[in-house]
Amino acid sequence: MVEEKLDNLFFNIKNDCIALIREKDISLEELSFILGISPNEFISNFQTRIKDFSFYLETYRILREW
């Protein structure tokens, strides 16, 4: 149940983040740098959900404020 909710939240937040990256034309290198991870890790985190959900919330927060 919780896993299902998290999957849905992940799916929604991922779509919103990708839309914001497109809309604001943000470089993945810059974004991942700000998040403190490599671009490869960033892409990997968005391909498969990681346990630390604060990563997605922080990405969304940064993108909204960009």
Added chain:
Amino acid sequence: MESKEKYEKLLEEQLQSLKNELNNYKKILDTANVLSMPRDNIKEYVYNLLEQQKLILHFFPELSSNLQIINFFLNNNALEIEQVTIALNNILKNDKVKECIDKKEEYKSQIKRIEHTITDLNENSLSTKVSFILKTNITDEEKISILKDLAYESCMKGTFKEEKKEEKEPLIEPEILFPIENEEEKEKITNLKASYSKVKEEIDSLISKNYYLIDGKTSKDLNYIKQMDQIIKKQKEKQSTESPYLDIKDFEYKNITMTILLIDMLEAKQELETLFKKPNASLEDIEFYFNELKEQYSKAQQVDTTLTEDIKEEEKETDDIYFLLDENNNPFFQLDKFNKEDKKRCKSLIEKFEKSIHDYEKGKHHTKLQSRRNLFDIYVNKSSNMCVSYIRTKDNQVLVITFAHLNDIFDESNSIAQNYDNLIESTLSNIENKNTNFINHQQEFFEQFKTNVEVKGDEHR
């Protein structure tokens, strides 16, 4: 006897009494129906009447002789005899029988009313129960005690319904709210109020300090954080065994953790302060929100310490710069692979250290390696496309891990931090102990580094 037991006994008695009353109304309606049947076919009418003789006599025992006459002539196959007509007239002219026939509709409505009341009592209708309790012949104290139990049960069911519908509804019906009269409960609430007043200032101070995290944010900005908060709460409520257990302690980005806690604390505070103002608030509710608030505050204090440590660190001034060197005194980067621009950036990155400029001091963005596998806090400074990763010692000295391009800095730094953790530890120990041999090697390397990053003309193109 406990008030709950007393209530259950009273309810059972009431239900039995209603069932008896219902049965009685049904019987008298049946009697009225038999007596008021059409008399076109006298033989059929008499048969039905005698068939229900027992029932009729239950309500109208005075009709016994007339029924016996009719029965006698029926048995002798002489229903046409005048005495049967006289006996029937006597029955139908009886005032009680006439009244019974006239009240048929009233009996029907009484039956409906009683059936409805029984259903309501069985299906736990609060208003019916409350109305019943208020009418019972028990003391006011007993009534209030029973009503409080009912209010609590209603509250629990209300919460369950709210969860299912996922929308806010009043938890209890206004008609069952009564001021708390239990002195012990009153005293406990007063004590909780006093405890809350003591910690309120500290909680407010922590909220105020971190309020910038939610200040000016729209509900859309906080949408996902609120959703996450709800998921964490629901999991906590259910004591879910689902793996992995989701908790904010797993959150690497501490400002997100603090944002969730802020939202929680503000909600709990609001609920608690509203409850304190209500004369009918239950002790359980107050205790629940107060404990929630204390728990969140405790977590928030820990997170605040982490955030404050970062800020304190920002205020430190950098002294010396050291480099992570392997056993052959070689660094983990290859300057000769960098072009002229890269080298210029390396130089400016060193100058940033000398001026005690750290990117994470800007606070807004993370420039710290986000990997829990690392034993050390590793920060990253950036100059255009070139970056340097480093560790800051307790006494504000810098240990450079490596230089790399923006795309590579995190992967390379993580790799070094994880594969050479012993080397990093021994280097940090040498810095702390000011090991002479180590210092000499470092000075020598630093001079060489400065020379190599000094670009003149096309020399290093």
